Amino acid sequence: MRRLANGLIVVCCLLLLANTAQAGGLVRITERVYAYVDAQDTSPANSFGANAGIIIGENGIAVVDTLVSAKEAQRFLRDIAAISGKPVKYVINTHHHLDHAFGNAEFARLGATIIAHAADGSNMRQQAANVLANAGQYGLTPEDLAGTEIACPDLTFSDRLQLDLGGVEVELIYPAPSHSAGSILVHLPGEKVVFAGDVLFTDVHPYMGEGDISGWQRTLDLLAGLEAEVIIxxxxxLSNQKDVAEMKEYIAIFDRKAKELAAKGADDPEAAVAEMKKNLPERTRGEWLIGANLKIKYLAGSPPKP
Ligand SMILES: [Zn+2]
Structure with a gap:
């Protein structure tokens, strides 16, 4: 009996290994959903550790976000091919930022329709070429970006959009401006899964430079109400409702404290970051974003240090 139990454990482990190997870096969330999650390498070349994923319907695949470069998108395509031979019909951009949308062209080339919210579609059209041309300031080298081209959304929407992939319901929801003007939630009600894009950062300090705090709070409330079992x-x-509540708390504390510092005319960036850290909930990664958020959104008008 014991031997049988041990044997079963070995078989289960082998199955787990086989599953992981088959999926490359993509983790199986449900039978129809796979995702990159929790990258330990958060370097610019590795898409700053951004998550992305796929939804597999009977008629084809929808890709949610495309990573930071042609090279990264090619890695993604290889991992997808190891799971399913179905065509990628859609790319859904949760928002316009480079680490989520600069791999678009590799999918567009294969005939995928690129979908985003109208506000971030317009952000991409206005900003992406310039961001790509100046990507060195984000720590990306010409080699990282070799072959990378911008592909803007072909299809945009303003409130909600339903996609039919065959056998899996995909709802794109735009509650309000939040992390960016056009950040959306990708809700799969039948799977009880949501791709939250950068509306949710878990255990990583969030980028808030374009943040709309009250809209972001409403978006997080709506996300909580979707009753998903898994949130990417x-x-x-992988995250849950507790992480959504913590995110809401984090941005409220950040906003309140940063406004206090700005009102006091804080002019020493290091001291301001140290003061923020005393108040913010702890997060393991992305600490550099505290200073970036202060500089971009809150302290831009502070008098320069003498
Ligand atoms: Zn973002």
Whole structure:
């Protein structure tokens, strides 16, 4: 009996290994959903550790976000091919940022329709070429970006959009401006899964430079109401409702404290970051974003240090 139990454990382990190997870096969330989650390498070349994923319907695949470069998108395509031979019909951009949308062209080339919210579709059209041309300032080298081209959304929407992939319902929801003007949630009600994009950062300090705090709070409330069992954040590990509540708390504390510092005319960036850290909930990665958020969104008008 014991031998049988041990044997079963070995078989189960082998199956798990086989599953992981088959999926490359993509983790199986449900039978129809796979995702990159919780990348330990958060370097710019590795898409800053951004998550992305796929939804597999009977008629084809929808890709949610495309990573930071042609090279990264090619890695993604190889991992998809190891799971399913179905065509990629759609790319859904949760928002316009480079680490989520600069792999678009590799999928567009294969005939995928690229979908985004209208506000971030327009952000991409206005900003992406310039961001790509100046990508060195984000730590990306010409080699990282070799072959990378911008592909803007072909299809945009303003409120909600339903996609039919065959046998799996996909709802794109735009509650309000949040992490960016056009960040959306990708809700799969039948799977009880949501791709939250950068509306949710779990255990990683969020980027808030374009943040709309009250809209972001409403978006997180709506996300909580979707009653998903698994939430895939834009960065960090698979998440749940507790992480959504913590994110809401984090941005409220950040906003309140940063406004206090700005009102006091804080002019020493290091001291301001140290003061923020005393108040913010702890997060393991992305600490550099505290200073970036302060500089971009809150302290831009502070007098320069003498
Ligand atoms: Zn983002």
């Amino acid at each position: 954040p834009g960065h960090g590990p």
